Amino acid sequence: MTLLLDLALVAWLLGLAAYVVAERDERSAIIAFLAFGLLLGLGWVRLAAPDVAMTEIAIGGGATGLLLLRAEAALRGRGKHEEAMTRAGKLAVALGCAAISGGLGYAVLTFASPPPTLGPAALDALDPTGLGNPVTAVLLAYRALDTLLEKVVVLLALIGVWSLAPDQTWGGAPDVKPALVPEPLSWLARVLPPFGVVIGVYMFWVGADAPGGTFQAGTVLAAMWLLVMMAGLYPPPDTARPALRFVLAGGPALFLAIAFLGFVAADGFLAYPDGFAKPLIVAIEAALTLSVAAALAMLVAGPARKAPAP
Amino acid sequence: MSGVADIVTIVLVAAGVLLFVAGMLGLLRFPDPLSRLHAISKADNLGLGLIVIGLLPQATSITGGLKLICVWLLAQLSAATASQLLARAVHRDRAEP
Numbered sequence: 001m002t003l004l005l006d007l008a009l010v011a012w013l014l015g016l017a018a019y020v021v022a023e024r025d026e027r028s029a030i031i032a033f034l035a036f037g038l039l040l041g042l043g044w045v046r047l048a049a050p051d052v053a054m055t056e057i058a059i060g061g062g063a064t065g066l067l068l069l070r071a072e073a074a075l076r077g078r079g080k081h082e083e084a085m086t087r088a089g090k091l092a093v094a095l096g097c098a099a100i101s102g103g104l105g106y107a108v109l110t111f112a113s114p115p116p117t118l119g120p121a122a123l124d125a126l127d128p129t130g131l132g133n134p135v136t137a138v139l140l141a142y143r144a145l146d147t148l149l150e151k152v153v154v155l156l157a158l159i160g161v162w163s164l165a166p167d168q169t170w171g172g173a174p175d176v177k178p179a180l181v182p183e184p185l186s187w188l189a190r191v192l193p194p195f196g197v198v199i200g201v202y203m204f205w206v207g208a209d210a211p212g213g214t215f216q217a218g219t220v221l222a223a224m225w226l227l228v229m230m231a232g233l234y235p236p237p238d239t240a241r242p243a244l245r246f247v248l249a250g251g252p253a254l255f256l257a258i259a260f261l262g263f264v265a266a267d268g269f270l271a272y273p274d275g276f277a278k279p280l281i282v283a284i285e286a287a288l289t290l291s292v293a294a295a296l297a298m299l300v301a302g303p304a305r306k307a308p309a310p
Numbered sequence: 311m312s313g314v315a316d317i318v319t320i321v322l323v324a325a326g327v328l329l330f331v332a333g334m335l336g337l338l339r340f341p342d343p344l345s346r347l348h349a350i351s352k353a354d355n356l357g358l359g360l361i362v363i364g365l366l367p368q369a370t371s372i373t374g375g376l377k378l379i380c381v382w383l384l385a386q387l388s389a390a391t392a393s394q395l396l397a398r399a400v401h402r403d404r405a406e407p
Contacts, residue, residue, distance in 0.1 A: 182394070182395055182398055184390075184391045184394035184395055184398075185391070185395060187391070188387070188388070188391040191387065192384075192387065192388075195380075195384065
């Protein structure tokens with residue numbers, strides 16, 4: 001019975017992926033991509049990886065889909081210069097994609113059986129970190145360097161978006177509010193954020209011991225902030241505002257500071273002193289959650305559209 | 311006791327699934343956006359509600375059950391708002407041309 005469900009899920013995923021690629025109308029393709037992210041999340045749940053499932057649904061489906069929709073809306077009606085792709089160009093793209101898919105498929109099919117795993121090792125080393133969720137231990141203790149670089153990449157993406165602003169609005173506020181805010185939207189923006197903030201903080205807090213964590217919590221918080229900004233209840237901040245930049249850089253900066261502290265107090269870069277691992281990890285996660293939330297919300301809000309306040 | 315709980319779950323979840331199927335049929339077969347919206351919002355609210363009530367006897371803790379109810383309430387809140395926004399957009403498009 002579950003095999004039937006899994007096969008249906010796989011067929012659905014493949015069909016939807018083909019639709020996203022083949023669909024000519026960009027908006028329909030993006031909406032299908034959003035649904036694809038949700039289904040992929042279900043797939044990860046079936047593989048017993050709830051942490052990945054939540055990240056996939058929040059970032060891969062929700063946030064990325066929203067970014068694409070905003071980009072599509074910005075380009076719509078601007079008279080895209082459609083340069084038809086040459087046959088050779090199309091062929092090159094198709095060959096590149098086929099090579100990657102074939103290579104991945106080959107790698108998966110040639111896995112030793114049973115596949116090599118670091119799972120038991122990750123569980124054995126869990127005690128000194130004081131954490132209960134091995135995924136969080138991997139992200140913030142064993143492979144903390146990867147996580148640090150990941151968060152810096154999000155900031156780099158934000159700098160890329162911000163640098164699209166023309167000179168006269170540089171440092172000003174983005175514009176996310178529609179000309180006319182529908183009443184149901186402003187009602188939702190008043191009712192939902194209190195719940196959303198509680199859920200976001202909860203997701204961050206249980207991340208130490210159960211599925212959850214910075215990226216998932218940050219996405220929920222970012223969504224709540226965007227809702228408030230889109231309903232016009234509170235204007236988006238100037239991108240040059242020191243408080244905003246402090247929150248954005250705060251997470252990675254604290255992470256880096258604690259990493260360097262490892263030279264003095266522990267064995268080296270990114271090593272936590274004995275007995276202080278859990279409080280340090282929770283402090284880093286708290287700062288990172290706020291940074292991720294601010295960065296994602298500002299990414300969706302887009303480049304500055306209004307002149308900065310003097 | 312668990313036998314009764316299982317029967318309650320099976321009956322209510324089956325009823326919820328039936329509502330979802332009906333809503334999906336309406337979404338596919340109804341002629342205009344407003345009636346399609348009508349069909350799918352019934353499935354969303356009542357169908358999900360029945361499934362959540364059906365799953366409550368299976369909850370292992372009180373907080374687990376409360377989380378299920380929260381999921382239902384939040385889904386209702388967002389579905390109702392989204393329906394209103396879509397219906398407004400349809401209404402505006404009709405009035406304009």
